Amino acid sequence: MSTYDSRQETVVRGQTVAVIGAGISGVCAAAHLLRQGLQVTVFERSSIAGGVWHYDERIPPDPPYPNNTPSHGDYRVSEPGEFAYATPPPEHDPDAGPGTAISEGPSSVDLEVQFSPPGPCYAGLKNNVPTYLMASALEPWPEGTEPFVSQKLVEEYIQTLSKNHGVDSVTLFHTRVDEVRKTPDGARWEIRSVTLEKGATGPRLTERTSYFDLVVVASGHYNMPRVPDIQGLKEWKASYPSRVTHSKQYRSPAYFRGQNVLVIGAGVSALDICREIDGVATKTYQSARGGKFDLPASLLPENATRVPEIASFTLSDDARRREQLGDGEPIPGSVVLKDGQVLDNIHRVVVATGYIISYPFLPQLHSDTTPITEAGEDILVTADGVMAHNLHRDIFYINDPTLAFVGAPYYVATFSLFDFQAQVVARVFAGKVPLPSREEMRKEYDKRVEEKGLGRAFHSLHAPGHEIAYVQDLVDWVNRYAVAAGDPPMLPHSEEWKRAHEEQKARTRGSFMPPEEVAKPAGEQ
Structure with a gap:
């Protein structure tokens, strides 16, 4: 059972954790949660870890023109009871491997594409942040890795992390989360998932309901096209x-x-x-x-x-x-x-x-009719879908921080930063680092809104020094409690990393221009 007292600095306690997504955010989150001794289940709708870096030559279905409102996501959420019902979730078969085929034939392929639309990765994709800046603390890139590499090598790095740190063995592949809600007593999270499985006569969809103390959303930015x-x-x-x-x-x-x-x-x-x-x-x-x-x-x-x-x-x-x-x-x-x-x-x-921020499995935290300026203290995503509201330090949902998000910030050294967020979530969910009171988290959030404004820029850490400062703030917070918890301190960015990061920023400075300098008529200098 999870506990959280909104009135004072309180430890969040729980034992079972659901992680939604097996891209870099979900893999890092699951690995660090496992290190803290928690019981973790990862839900991944595709057949393999890798997230946005997994290349699938199949083309995702056309989005609507213009796009739907954010709560729709990039797939049709099933209705409760629409498919065969069973509980609890099946045991993951470690011998099957993450790439096990579901079934053969066009109907199977069509169903799989609709069930789990392929991501935006294309064969020629490369990272635009050097690998030496986007490594997980779990393990480095293979020795000799070039700064800029193919999509295949990036995908393999994520999959290596997943395999080496026990994440593959707790992941339910081909399993999509369609609904996440609190139980009527508010004590746990109820997750309704749908699994695409082999059947004697072809593929079938099976619905299951399972319960968790804590939830980590790591489903990424690049699902619902704008x-x-x-x-x-x-x-x-x-x-x-x-x-x-x-x-x-x-x-x-x-x-x-x-x-x-x-x-x-x-x-x-x-x-x-x-x-x-x-x-x-x-x-x-x-x-x-x-x-x-x-x-x-x-x-x-x-x-x-x-x-x-x-x-x-x-x-x-x-x-x-x-x-x-x-x-x-x-x-x-x-x-x-x-x-x-x-x-x-x-x-x-x-x-x-681009893409719309969308968590279709959390419909109660969406409002497709509310403008961005009227989100209030409950709504996570408003009608525009350009930001996630009401998150403490871009991670914990303020009204109920037993729900956390990894991967919200933009314009960062993604793998590295998301790994830092994952470490924080793991220590908080393990009960080793307390959260501020709801009142204090709200004050901090409101101050940030005042400083950064609402919109996509709210999650941006592109400005010089902002990413390093954000991480240092997380590290300082965690390390205030590390010794008392009997944990080793959380390591910050190394000085070498900071120098390399500043050098990279200097090389790319000017990549963003003031609006008045963009979209001049053809031929104008």
């Missing part, structure tokens, strides 16, 4: 669905050979795709709206041109009479930009406008 409501985009998608895709569906530059491509967005994914298709596509246009985190046009390859925000997509009269296009034919229509420019002869559109 699709803007631009006039006419929905009609382009409906008329020529294969020609308009989200960046989550990008797999290879081969599809863009000899074509004119419009990429919507100016973030990392948009830049990566522009670079990947350089020399393959005939011409690339990248549309930027002038957002705070837009990357500068100077980073684009020679064959790509930065253009302003899009006003509308229009289809010609000819388009309404045609159902299919030849491979070399452009979409019969025009793209009107907000400065009045018109782009014609566009063959493909890639919507690289």
Whole structure:
């Protein structure tokens, strides 16, 4: 049973922990929780650990145009009792391995893609933070690892951590969490999960309910695509669905050979795709709206041109009479930009406008009608889906910190920072580090809102020194109690890491530009 007293500094106690997700956040969280002697179950909807770094050549289903509200997520949440019911969850079979196939045949593949939509990883993906800055404290990268490596090596590193630190053996693969709620007495968390299993006549979905003292959400940022409501985009998608895709569906530059491509967005994914298709596509246009985190046009390859925000997509009269296009034919229509420019002869559109924060298994903490400024003290995700509200230090849900999140911050050395968060969660959930009172956590959160404002920037640690300061604050907090708990102190960033981090920041400083410097008309310097 978990306990938490909101009135004073209190230890959170529990023995059983559910971890949702087996990407780097979930693997680190589970490994550190196991080290603290807790009973851990990891729920992972795919077949293998790796999260966003797991490459799956299959394409995820189209998102709605425009996107759904945040509580919908990227899959249809089942209704209670919709599938066969059994309890407790099955024992994980250590001999089966994380890559065990479910079944064969097109129907099985279709069901698996709908059940667990593949992530945004593509074959040419590489890390954009050097490996020497994004190592877990669990173990280093293999000796001789280059600073920037292929997706395959990053995925293998995560899977090695999972295997070597006992996480594989406590993970239920092919198991999706559809609902997380407190029991009526408030003592425990009830988790309703659905498992995709082999059956005598083909794949089947089985629903189970299990109970935990504590829950860690480590499901990541990159699940639910954000699709803007631009006039006419929905009609382009409906008329020529294969020609308009989200960046989550990008797999290879081969599809863009000899074509004119419009990429919507100016973030990392948009830049990566522009670079990947350089020399393959005939011409690339990248549309930027002038957002705070837009990357500068100077980073684009020679064959790509930065253009302003899009006003509308229009289809010609000819388009309404045609159902299919030849491979070399452009979409019969025009793209009107907000400065009045018109782009014609566009063959493909890639919507690289990012993702929505969404936890569809926590519907009670979502409000799809509440604006960001009115979240109050209960709501986790509001209508915009750009931030997670009401988290103490971006980790613990203030109203009930038996619910924790690992992986919320943006623009960080991900593996390293998420590992620090995981260490904190493990010590708090093991009862070795007390939390402040709810009142104190609320004061600290409100002060941060006042300083950083609401929105995506709330979770950003991009500014010089912010990431190091954030981690040091966590380390200082934990170490105030480490000796009394009989634990070794939590180690901070090394001086070598800090120097390397500052050098990396200096090399990339200027990657973000003021909005007034972004999306100038074509030809303007």
